Amino acid sequence: MSAATTHPFLARADSILDGLHKTGQYKRLQMIEGPMGPVVRLRGYGERLCFCSNNYLGLADHPEVVEAGIRGLQDFGAGTASVRFICGTFSPHENLERRIARFLGHEASYTFVSCWNANEAIFPTLCEPGDIIISDELNHASIIDGVRLATVIKKGLHKAVYKHNDLADLRRRLEEARANPAVTGVIWVCTDGVFSMEGDIADLPALRRLCDEFDALLIVDDSHGTGVMGLTGRGTHEHQGLTGADIDFFTGTLGKALGGGAGGYISGPARAIDLIVQRGRPTLFSNALPATVACSADKAIEILMREPERVQRLRDNAAYAREGIRKAGFTVIESPTAICPIIVHDTAKAIAMSQRLLELGVYVIGFGYPVVPEGHARLRVQVSAAHTREHIDGLIGALRNL
Numbered sequence: 001m002s003a004a005t006t007h008p009f010l011a012r013a014d015s016i017l018d019g020l021h022k023t024g025q026y027k028r029l030q031m032i033e034g035p036m037g038p039v040v041r042l043r044g045y046g047e048r049l050c051f052c053s054n055n056y057l058g059l060a061d062h063p064e065v066v067e068a069g070i071r072g073l074q075d076f077g078a079g080t081a082s083v084r085f086i087c088g089t090f091s092p093h094e095n096l097e098r099r100i101a102r103f104l105g106h107e108a109s110y111t112f113v114s115c116w117n118a119n120e121a122i123f124p125t126l127c128e129p130g131d132i133i134i135s136d137e138l139n140h141a142s143i144i145d146g147v148r149l150a151t152v153i154k155k156g157l158h159k160a161v162y163k164h165n166d167l168a169d170l171r172r173r174l175e176e177a178r179a180n181p182a183v184t185g186v187i188w189v190c191t192d193g194v195f196s197m198e199g200d201i202a203d204l205p206a207l208r209r210l211c212d213e214f215d216a217l218l219i220v221d222d223s224h225g226t227g228v229m230g231l232t233g234r235g236t237h238e239h240q241g242l243t244g245a246d247i248d249f250f251t252g253t254l255g256k257a258l259g260g261g262a263g264g265y266i267s268g269p270a271r272a273i274d275l276i277v278q279r280g281r282p283t284l285f286s287n288a289l290p291a292t293v294a295c296s297a298d299k300a301i302e303i304l305m306r307e308p309e310r311v312q313r314l315r316d317n318a319a320y321a322r323e324g325i326r327k328a329g330f331t332v333i334e335s336p337t338a339i340c341p342i343i344v345h346d347t348a349k350a351i352a353m354s355q356r357l358l359e360l361g362v363y364v365i366g367f368g369y370p371v372v373p374e375g376h377a378r379l380r381v382q383v384s385a386a387h388t389r390e391h392i393d394g395l396i397g398a399l400r401n402l
């Protein structure tokens with residue numbers, strides 16, 4: 001018998017899991033028995049209105065997106081069984097990366113199996129000892145871990161954190177960096193475009209101005225903004241009147257608005273992307289995005305560019321949902337995004353409310369510690385362009401019955 005089935009480690013695992021059960025923080029995974037859409041079929045529950053997916057544009061089950069994936073599988077098989085630089089690059093990668101770069105107004109892009117991977121690639125690869133990375137305190141966990149990893153791999157690479165969306169605090173960090181004799185290289189400022197838990201946005205024009213003043217480079221992870229924000233869904237920068245050229249680097253995901261399959265990317269200047277290809281550890285030591293997923297994502301972006309009205313529908317739906325949630329008596333964080341967090345503070349309460357909503361016909365997840373800080377638990381309602389007014393009314397009705 002393997003030692004792992006009797007090892008004392010298992011008693012430790014039991015004790016941690018018991019703690020999660022006792023404090024009501026234990027997460028039960030729901031089984032979805034069909035495609036992701038505004039209505040999903042959940043094992044044990046049947047059809048439920050889905051308000052917890054990042055399927056912002058309703059493209060996850062779009063017939064053309066599905067068909068493109070099937071064609072990719074037929075034409076290219078399951079994969080190359082190799083990393084990209086050995087024998088793992090297909091023409092769908094090239095097509096998708098060109099399309100992402102064009103969509104974002106950058107010279108080049110490179111894809112990964114996830115945006116988590118992209119964020120683990122960008123900092124350790126592009127940053128060097130003597131540089132400093134200055135990061136918003138509420139940046140996504142993948143940025144936080146990517147920055148931590150970079151400072152471990154590159155001794156002498158510095159980091160600093162500024163208070164969430166606090167430009168005065170960022171200015172202080174920039175002044176400290178410029179005054180620090182150990183900071184001899186590049187200053188990098190890094191932010192989410194849309195913050196995933198709050199649903200608020202970074203002030204990108206102000207960040208651009210500060211970066212220019214301090215000769216810093218700006219990295220924006222717009223995973224929740226791409227396909228969602230701006231008139232044509234280019235992202236948070238478009239919403240704020242900037243072009244892609246105003247942002248030095250984007251990271252983003254293909255696992256949300258852009259088809260919802262999986263995958264992530266870095267976009268920016270061609271020479272920097274070449275550095276990622278040459279030196280990025282996730283690039284050199286991990287398999288490529290499967291061709292089928294690359295084909296689906298490419299089609300999803302093509303549809304977004306062809307049908308920008310999806311973005312307007314999403315915006316209208318989000319405004320309608322926010323108003324309804326407020327009228328139902330809940331506090332929802334205001335923002336122009338499709339993330340509508342209903343603050344309930346206590347983790348166990350958030351999880352219990354989410355369970356009750358499920359019984360009332362609506363699938364919304366309660367987020368608590370450690371995904372958000374203690375005391376900041378919430379129900380995160382996420383709206384899609386695929387929702388009809390009736391779907392949203394169904395959500396509001398269930399909230400009224402809580």
Ligand SMILES: Cc1ncc(COP(=O)(O)O)c(C=O)c1O
Nearest residue numbers: 114115116140196223253255264
């Ligand atoms: C801002 C941000 N960055 C990165 C990620 C990770 O994306 P992926 O699922 O592609 O790894 C997420 C996903 O939640 C996110 O919200």
